[in-house]
Amino acid sequence: MKNLVQVALGVLTAIGGFVDIGDLVASTATGARFGLALAWVLAVGTIGIIIFAEMAGRVAAISGRPVFDLVRERLGAGMGLANLLASFFITLLTLAAEIGGVALAIELATSVNYLLWVPLVAIVIWVVVWRLPFETMDNTFGLVGLALVVFLLAIWRLHPDWHGLAHSALHPTVPQGEGHPTYWYFAIALLGSAMSPYEVFFFSSGAVEQRWTRQDLIINRTNVLIGFPLGALLALALMFTAAIVLQPQGVDPTHLSQTVLPVSLAFGKLGLALAIIGIFACTFGAALETCLSCGYTVAQYFGWQWGKFVKPTQAPRFHVVVLLSLLAGTLLVLTTIDPIQLTEYSIVLAAAALPLTYLPVLLVANDRDYMGDKANSGVSNLLASLYLVLLLVVSVATIPLLIVTKAGG
Amino acid sequence: MRRAMTLLLLLAVSGCTGPVRSFGVYESKAANTARKTASAVATAELAVQVATRDRTFGRTAAQTLAEAARDAGDTQGIFDAIQPPDRRSDQLRSQLDDLLQPAVSTLEDLRTAARRGDVESMARIAAPLEKLAGELQDFDEAHR
Amino acid sequence: MRLSELLGCVVVDERGRLVGRVHDVRLVQDGPPIGQFGASLRLLGLLVGRHAVDPEHRRIQIAGSVDDLGPPEPIPRQPASPGAVSGPAARRR
Amino acid sequence: MQAAGRVLDAGLKLLDRQLIDSQGMLAGKVDDLELTPSQDDPQRLYVTAILAGPGALAGRLGGRLGHLLERTANRLRDSPQDRPARVPFGVVKQLNSAVDLWVAKEELETDRLEQWARQTIIAKLPGAGDAPQ
Numbered sequence: 001m002k003n004l005v006q007v008a009l010g011v012l013t014a015i016g017g018f019v020d021i022g023d024l025v026a027s028t029a030t031g032a033r034f035g036l037a038l039a040w041v042l043a044v045g046t047i048g049i050i051i052f053a054e055m056a057g058r059v060a061a062i063s064g065r066p067v068f069d070l071v072r073e074r075l076g077a078g079m080g081l082a083n084l085l086a087s088f089f090i091t092l093l094t095l096a097a098e099i100g101g102v103a104l105a106i107e108l109a110t111s112v113n114y115l116l117w118v119p120l121v122a123i124v125i126w127v128v129v130w131r132l133p134f135e136t137m138d139n140t141f142g143l144v145g146l147a148l149v150v151f152l153l154a155i156w157r158l159h160p161d162w163h164g165l166a167h168s169a170l171h172p173t174v175p176q177g178e179g180h181p182t183y184w185y186f187a188i189a190l191l192g193s194a195m196s197p198y199e200v201f202f203f204s205s206g207a208v209e210q211r212w213t214r215q216d217l218i219i220n221r222t223n224v225l226i227g228f229p230l231g232a233l234l235a236l237a238l239m240f241t242a243a244i245v246l247q248p249q250g251v252d253p254t255h256l257s258q259t260v261l262p263v264s265l266a267f268g269k270l271g272l273a274l275a276i277i278g279i280f281a282c283t284f285g286a287a288l289e290t291c292l293s294c295g296y297t298v299a300q301y302f303g304w305q306w307g308k309f310v311k312p313t314q315a316p317r318f319h320v321v322v323l324l325s326l327l328a329g330t331l332l333v334l335t336t337i338d339p340i341q342l343t344e345y346s347i348v349l350a351a352a353a354l355p356l357t358y359l360p361v362l363l364v365a366n367d368r369d370y371m372g373d374k375a376n377s378g379v380s381n382l383l384a385s386l387y388l389v390l391l392l393v394v395s396v397a398t399i400p401l402l403i404v405t406k407a408g409g
Numbered sequence: 410m411r412r413a414m415t416l417l418l419l420l421a422v423s424g425c426t427g428p429v430r431s432f433g434v435y436e437s438k439a440a441n442t443a444r445k446t447a448s449a450v451a452t453a454e455l456a457v458q459v460a461t462r463d464r465t466f467g468r469t470a471a472q473t474l475a476e477a478a479r480d481a482g483d484t485q486g487i488f489d490a491i492q493p494p495d496r497r498s499d500q501l502r503s504q505l506d507d508l509l510q511p512a513v514s515t516l517e518d519l520r521t522a523a524r525r526g527d528v529e530s531m532a533r534i535a536a537p538l539e540k541l542a543g544e545l546q547d548f549d550e551a552h553r
Numbered sequence: 554m555r556l557s558e559l560l561g562c563v564v565v566d567e568r569g570r571l572v573g574r575v576h577d578v579r580l581v582q583d584g585p586p587i588g589q590f591g592a593s594l595r596l597l598g599l600l601v602g603r604h605a606v607d608p609e610h611r612r613i614q615i616a617g618s619v620d621d622l623g624p625p626e627p628i629p630r631q632p633a634s635p636g637a638v639s640g641p642a643a644r645r646r
Numbered sequence: 647m648q649a650a651g652r653v654l655d656a657g658l659k660l661l662d663r664q665l666i667d668s669q670g671m672l673a674g675k676v677d678d679l680e681l682t683p684s685q686d687d688p689q690r691l692y693v694t695a696i697l698a699g700p701g702a703l704a705g706r707l708g709g710r711l712g713h714l715l716e717r718t719a720n721r722l723r724d725s726p727q728d729r730p731a732r733v734p735f736g737v738v739k740q741l742n743s744a745v746d747l748w749v750a751k752e753e754l755e756t757d758r759l760e761q762w763a764r765q766t767i768i769a770k771l772p773g774a775g776d777a778p779q
Contacts, residue, residue, distance in 0.1 A: 063743045064743075064744070065664070065743055065744070069664055072662050072675065073662045073663055073664075076657075076661070076662055077662060077677065077703055077706045077707055078706070078707055078708075080662070081707060081711070107472060108469055108472055109466070109468065109469065110468055111468035111469070111471045111472040111475070130771070130773065131773060131776075177549075177550070177553060245455070249451040249452075249454070249455060249542075250444070250447050250448055250451050250542065250546055251448050251451045251452050251455070252444070252445070252448040254448075254480065255473075255476045255480075257452075257456075257469065257472055257473035257476050258452055258473070260469075261452070261455050261456065261459065261473070264459040264464050264465045264469075265455070265458070265459055265464065267464075268459075268462075268463070268464035268465075269463075269464065269465065269466060272464070272465055272466065272469060273466075276469075299672075302674070302675065302703075303664050303665060303672060303673070303674040303675030303698070304672060304674070304760065305671050305672040305673075305751075305760070306672065310671070311774070311775055311776060312768055312771070312773070312774045312775075312776075313764050313768055313769055313774045313775050314671065316760055316763040316764035316767065316768035316769075317759065317760055317763045319768050320763050320767055320768065323767075369743070370743050554680075554681045554682075554691070555678045555679065555680060555681065555697065555702075555705065556656055556657075556661065556678055556679035556680075556681060556693075557678050557705055557706045559681075560657060576657070577655045577656065577657040577658055578655065578656045578657060579653060579654070579655050579656070580653070580654055580655070580656050580660075580693060581651065581652070581653045582651060582652045582653075582654075583651055584684075584690075584692045585692075587692075587694070587734075587735050587736045588734060588735065588736015588737055588738075588748075589736055589737065589738075589739065589748050590735055590736055590737070590738045590739070592651075593692045593693060593694070593735065594654075594656075594692065594693040594735070595690060595691065595692055595693075596681060596690070596691040596692070596693075597653065600655065
């Protein structure tokens with residue numbers, strides 16, 4: 001019985017924890033500009049993150065080795081370090097974007113400039129990372145993030161033209177006035193928002209934090225196979241509401257205030273309150289995850305003690321990295337760089353960097369020395385290898401598209 | 410790797426503006442400006458719609474309208490800083506300015522009304538927005 | 554000496570002909586006991602690959618001719634007796 | 647104890663693996679291995695220690711990055727002499743997906759930076775010694 005509760009809690013947390021500032025920005029922007037013509041990317045990205053996280057979680061449960069441990073071990077010191085620098089940099093950008101997102105959510109409710117909230121947000125993040133037990137932290141923000149379900153309900157309330165929506169999702173075409181490079185650039189952004197590397201760093205390290213063993217493989221499976229698709233449904237709902245309300249009006253969203261307009265229209269103040277709370281919780285939760293992930297990646301590369309399952313004095317270097325990363329992320333937001341633009345860059349770069357961490361995880365998930373009878377099966381290998389090819393293509397295409405489209409114009 | 414990425418970021422950010430030498434480029438910038446302004450105007454329309462029907466918080470409405478007004482103002486500022494390269498471009502500019510000017514000032518008025526919580530006058534001020542948004546979109550389509 | 558000094562080295566035979574690059578070092582646990590670990594690990598041979606060689610890299614010269622070298626024998630699944638495993642490539646001079 | 651006579655490739659099965667101490671705490675990586683010639687037969691090389699920490703890692707990275715890391719390591723006094731921190735191979739318990747040790751990491755040279763970070767920064771923050779719930 002306790003096990004069932006645990007499984008259910010894990011799934012709910014995974015749903016609420018799926019969405020972050022990247023999804024909020026990418027899903028709304030693509031919905032407003034392309035309708036549902038990019039909805040298929042969300043499906044591709046969700047299957048991708050399921051494969052990736054399932055492997056990483058399984059390896060962590062069986063061998064106790066989280067992602068960056070594997071990166072170092074498979075790629076060696078030099079390549080591993082290059083990988084660390086790239087992954088850390090992108091995670092740091094994402095952390096800054098999430099901090100900005102939390103501050104923007106508060107700004108939306110108070111109309112007080114978000115920059116004033118940033119230092120306060122940073123302090124609260126640090127206190128939570130420093131004091132709150134891992135599971136409490138993970139569950140709280142994941143569950144409150146479920147308030148975003150209001151976007152899903154709003155779809156029905158807005159009485160959309162279901163046939164038109166279904167047609168545009170199933171027969172995707174590039175809308176008039178948008179170029180093909182822009183279409184593919186947004187496809188990559190959307191893929192990066194669904195498949196952020198940090199999610200996998202956090203997921204696999206979280207498995208070690210919660211001391212998963214062979215018996216917890218069921219939690220791994222249900223989290224990933226039920227939680228992630230339902231979480232992706234929330235991201236899809238953001239795209240739907242934008243496609244229904246914003247696209248016909250020609251609104252190209254650049255602020256969170258535009259993201260929540262459809263909910264206001266559908267449900268009024270109560271819906272708006274839920275939307276803002278949901279945005280706050282999921283960006284705050286993601287800020288915690290990225291902040292910890294900065295520490296996880298560095299500590300796991302160098303072999304330092306890490307994690308919240310030990311006292312801070314037992315993992316001092318890990319906590320120093322976490323603190324410094326938070327400081328750096330905060331300073332980056334305080335430069336007044338637009339957090340929404342920062343998000344756009346971070347998700348695109350995240351997509352480009354995916355093979356760096358995907359490949360080592362795939363290799364180890366196949367290694368019977370590590371995995372014994374829990375190594376990848378033939379079918380999952382076929383699927384995982386297809387995704388490797390896809391991610392490599394994306395990685396090569398990203399930077400040229402970024403330049404050609406001037407970051408989506 | 411990190412240095413390369415930082416460089417790329419800078420490149421991507423700085424690559425957005427540059428001197429404009431031909432009518433074609435100027436025209437596409439003008440179309441872009443019209444589209445962005447239309448987006449801000451449409452946002453304001455929606456914000457007024459939810460505010461007048463009491464479907465949003467005063468502060469959220471104020472925030473939304475402040476952002477829309479700032480976006481429109483910024484977009485106009487960036488466009489005005491571009492030197493028109495020839496006579497045709499001059500004409501295009503004045504044509505677009507006739508749309509930008511009322512859009513920006515209407516959004517500014519709305520921002521002020523929203524900050525005061527003056528919902529009654531918001532609907533009145535916003536009345537010309539629908540027509541303006543349509544004209545801006547037409548301009549965009551004609552010149553892109 | 555350190556393991557890293559061997560990895561990546563260029564290997565030439567006694568007549569100076571190129572053998573390849575060290576890409577790994579094979580160890581066998583048959584040395585004298587060391588602390589609580591048990592028998593210590595002894596360097597058994599160098600695994601040499603024939604791909605891209607950086608001429609600037611350190612060199613190792615081996616006894617014998619490049620023609621006498623075969624591919625390394627696979628590591629047996631079960632621990633074998635020391636005699637069962639012969640040197641995969643060559644001993645370091 | 648390991649089965650005598652087993653064969654393994656150092657780069658694949660030993661290098662870059664995680665060190666885990668007798669308390670289950672993470673104690674660094676196998677950044678390099680120390681090879682020592684036998685006294686009776688200098689042709690025979692034995693693995694006598696694991697080298698761990700920035701001093702050892704710097705040697706492997708080479709180039710400007712390695713140099714930078716080495717200077718940082720020296721400045722932070724990872725090792726008083728001009729050599730990286732060693733973990734004698736005699737304290738190794740088991741080789742698997744990680745390298746298990748017989749001793750606690752506080753007894754190892756590799757732990758100095760960790761202790762430095764603890765004393766100078768982390769221990770000064772409130773609640774640093776509180777056990778996680």
